[in-house]
Amino acid sequence: MSEVPASSDSATTSRGPLAGVVVLDVTRVVAGPFCSMILADLGATVIKIERPGDPDYARDFPPFLESENGDRFSAFFAQYNRNKLGLTLDLAVPEGKELLKRLVERADVLVENFRPGTMDKLGLGYEQLRQANARLVYTAISGFGQTGPYRRRPAFDNSAQAAGGLWSMNGNPDQPPTRVGTIIGDLAATMYAVIGTLAALRHAERTGEGQLVDVAQQDSVLSLTENAVVSYTVDGTIAKPLGNAHPFVRPYELYPCKDGYVFFGGYTDKFWRLTCAMFGEHDVAEDPEIDTMAKRFDPEVYERRVRPLLHRWMAGRTRAELEELAGDQVPLTAIKDIGDVVNDPHIKERDMIVDVEYPDFGTLQMFGQPVHLGATPADPRGLAPKLGEHNDLLLRGLAGLSEDQIAVLRSSGAV
Structure with missing residues (x-):
């Protein structure tokens, strides 16, 4: 020194x-x-x-x-x-x-x-x-x-x-x-x-x-390109813009709600069951078309069955209401602007x-x-x-x- x-x-x-x-x-x-x-x-x-x-x-x-x-x-x-x-x-x-x-x-x-x-x-x-x-x-x-x-x-x-x-x-x-x-x-x-x-x-x-x-x-x-290199070297796939979606994990993106947007990432079977219960529709977790993570990853199944469910569940609630509902159970986070972040009590803590x-x-x-x-x-x-x-x-x-x-x-x- x-x-x-x-x-x-x-x-x-x-x-x-x-x-x-x-x-x-x-x-x-x-x-x-x-x-x-x-x-x-x-x-x-x-x-x-x-x-x-x-x-x-x-x-x-x-x-x-x-x-x-x-x-x-x-x-x-x-x-x-x-x-x-x-x-x-x-x-x-x-x-x-x-x-x-x-x-x-x-x-x-x-x-x-x-x-x-x-x-x-x-x-x-x-x-x-x-x-x-x-x-x-x-x-x-x-x-x-x-x-x-x-x-x-x-x-x-x-x-x-x-x-x-x-x-x-x-x-x-x-x-x-x-x-x-x-x-x-x-x-x-x-x-x-x-x-x-x-x-x-x-x-x-x-x-x-x-x-x-x-x-x-x-x-x-x-x-920082995550899976892009191995997807190309293994499968020859060239990564393209996906908007707010993940290349293969679903549901794992932005969803609209009453006063803005939230990120929801409950794609595992455990989180999916908790989510269905959280929104009061326990039976959805047992639906044979979407009851496993692999099934929900399928793009066609996701667009036809999963995304509409999430839109319906979230549309009538605010970001704060959804965060409170999710609590410590499932990954759901309000999409905040920088003003929200600067004044966030957790950030201050x-x-x-x-x-x-x-x-x-x-x-x-x-x-x-x-x-x-x-x-x-x-x-x-x-x-x-x-x-x-x-x-x-x-x-x-x-x-x-x-x-x-x-x-x-x-x-x-x-x-």
Whole structure:
């Protein structure tokens, strides 16, 4: 583990299971910042490094917190960069390169999400930086990975959804495919980057040997396609958009009710019997045409017998009434909008919406940390840094520079 600069600033007081781990974050937008944010929530000291005249452009993403004097701060940026220290550093100038190498000597992890080859051209790729620190875990997130014929292609979330197969599967039957309604390519890469980083960090702690963690958005999305790969390799079946239906499990989809929609997934024989009893029609469970799971899986039987039953049972009840009726017996869940979710008492009990006070801007509510640890809980309530907010602290404390050396870096435009 690396030493953390001493300070009374709460942002440098590391707690949690990753306390003492120093992470250099040279990423932008979501996939990289989200990865390092998770590490920061878990106690790592994460240093958000941005170019002085060209910072993370997510700082300009809405919505914004606004102060009384007209200043604004991106809530989008704040959510993905909380608990970090802010350092400005121009990696294109020699002084900036040397300073990054100096920081690498004292760091455990570096996370970047540039197009493959970019850091190498700067002289700051994994092979160069490992010379400064053999135990460095170098996590590189990109659209198509560090190897392969597509490695240099520019990519966004939609690129990954398209190239990973997910876009082709999503949407309604007989309609053009529809992208997943969130940046699943970025978010999937984030999760695998965190897993890979922690695995490599564990290895480095045991052996003193760092490594390159190569995570591609395309790979990450492909792994989320459930049964699509084996259905193709075994049966030659190409997954197509199914709307709200599952490829083979029935009933397992969206159903309309009095004030919206619910998901119902009572497809097993046990759940089906409970459902029939719940709606007061015990005899339906014994109907020889639909009395087994295999029979209900048949598309023709499902459309002719099962779906009409469920529509009739649910049509006259509200989402809340159906959830109360189902209780802990069968899988039935109201389809909630984000307002419902933010105000859900269960979500609040799980600490998944957190209030963070931003000086001059007021309270920001954002999602919490889904990893709940009993002995060393994460802390999702930290602030995101202003641009270069912790320059002096980090240059003196972590880099060990004198005031004269810092002045030289400023005059050169490196920080």
